[in-house]
Each structure stands twice: as structure tokens, then as C-alpha cells.
Amino acid sequence: MPACAGPFGATAAVCVWPRRAALARSLLPKHIAVAAVANFPDGSSDIERAVRDTAEIVAAGAQEVDVVLPWRDLAAAPALLAAVRRACADLKLKVILETGELKDATVIAQACRIALDAGADFLKTSTGKAPVSATPAAARLLLQAIAADPAARSRVGFKPAGGIRTVADAALYVALVREHLGPVAVQPTRFRIGASGLLDDIEAVLAGRTGAAAGTPY
Numbered sequence: 001m002p003a004c005a006g007p008f009g010a011t012a013a014v015c016v017w018p019r020r021a022a023l024a025r026s027l028l029p030k031h032i033a034v035a036a037v038a039n040f041p042d043g044s045s046d047i048e049r050a051v052r053d054t055a056e057i058v059a060a061g062a063q064e065v066d067v068v069l070p071w072r073d074l075a076a077a078p079a080l081l082a083a084v085r086r087a088c089a090d091l092k093l094k095v096i097l098e099t100g101e102l103k104d105a106t107v108i109a110q111a112c113r114i115a116l117d118a119g120a121d122f123l124k125t126s127t128g129k130a131p132v133s134a135t136p137a138a139a140r141l142l143l144q145a146i147a148a149d150p151a152a153r154s155r156v157g158f159k160p161a162g163g164i165r166t167v168a169d170a171a172l173y174v175a176l177v178r179e180h181l182g183p184v185a186v187q188p189t190r191f192r193i194g195a196s197g198l199l200d201d202i203e204a205v206l207a208g209r210t211g212a213a214a215g216t217p218y
Contacts, residue, residue: 133162
């Protein structure tokens with residue numbers, strides 16, 4: 001299991017496959033959440049499969065479920081997400097929209113609406129398995145959807161994932177969260193970055209070393 005705590009602090013959560021969730025929970029300190037993926041990575045419209053994954057995650061003692069919305073079949077998404085929400089009623093639910101595959105802004109907005117209506121606690125851009133993962137343009141659409149919903153704007157979080165490698169990359173998303181949800185949302189309960197490859201650059205910057213990706217001192 002990758003390091004989850006370093007010299008500058010601990011990660012908010014460690015995300016694993018459902019079959020690894022029980023092991024992760026047994027090894028991690030209580031203040032680090034265990035998240036596991038359901039309906040991953042393809043986002044099928046098979047409700048039974050998604051619920052089965054979710055039940056395994058719940059039984060393992062994890063705290064968070066990251067479910068992939070069936071982005072190829074949005075008509076199937078409300079029923080699937082509702083079933084998953086019921087299956088993990090007491091857990092944090094992060095809905096992965098796979099925005100790089102949805103592409104169109106109107107379709108992404110529709111997917112956001114479906115996820116929020118289903119009771120999502122976070123909107124997440126990507127699985128990290130598609131050719132296009134997180135982008136500032138997609139992030140803005142997700143944040144706009146959260147900010148425009150009175151029931152979501154002070155509760156629902158945002159998570160860009162995939163392709164975020166440097167502190168400079170991450171700073172773009174921090175700025176977008178501040179712009180749309182306010183500074184109060186820039187905390188682990190409302191904002192996460194799904195990018196394990198970012199850690200080396202964060203630690204290099206905080207230690208005063210050369211930024212790993214930039215190649216120049218910060």
C-alpha cells in the first residue's frame with residue numbers, strides 16, 4: 001500500500017478496489033478514511049454489479065464509495081445511483097462522471113444533475129482510466145452545478161482526478177473551488193484531488209526542493 005502519511009501530513013483517504021478495502025481498513029489509522037470503487041472503471045449500467053460492489057465495500061468497513069456513473073447510458077443512471085445510495089446510506093458517496101468521455105457541456109451538466117438528485121456527497125471528474133481525465137473546463141461545470149443547487153452548495157464536495165501532476169496543476173483547481181464555493185470549501189470534507197502522482201511534487205515544494213515536474217525551484 002502506498003504511503004498515506006508523510007512529513008507534511010496525512011492524506012484524507014486511501015482509495016482501493018473493493019476486495020482490498022478490509023485490508024486497507026485494518027492497516028490504516030482511523031483518521032484516514034478508506035474509499036473503494038464501485039462499477040469501476042467502465043461505468044456499466046448493471047445495477048446488480050454496482051450494488052454488489054457497494055455491499056462489499058460497506059461490509060469491509062470502508063467510509064467512502066466512489067461509484068462510476070453509467071456515462072454511456074445516462075437514462076440508466078438515476079436508478080443505478082439510487083440503488084447504490086441505498087446500499088451505502090451511511091457512507092460518503094462520490095460519483096465519478098467521466099467528463100472526458102461525456103465531452104459536451106450540456107451532457108456533463110445533465111450528469112451532474114442526476115448525481116446530485118441521487119444524493120451524491122462529491123462530484124468527481126474522472127476515473128483516471130480514460131484518455132482525457134480532469135480538465136479546468138470540466139471542473140468549472142461541476143462546480144457550477146454544485147453552486148447553483150441550494151441543497152448542494154454548502155454540502156457537496158468536488159474532486160478532480162487524473163492527470164494532475166504538479167502543485168501548479170493543483171493550484172488551478174484550488175482557485176476554481178474558491179471561486180465557485182468559497183474559501184470555506186477548500187478543506188478535505190469538500191475538496192479532494194485524486195492524483196497519487198502529485199504527492200512527490202507537493203513534498204518537494206514544501207521541503208524547498210526543486211518541483212518534480214517543473215524542473216525549477218519554487
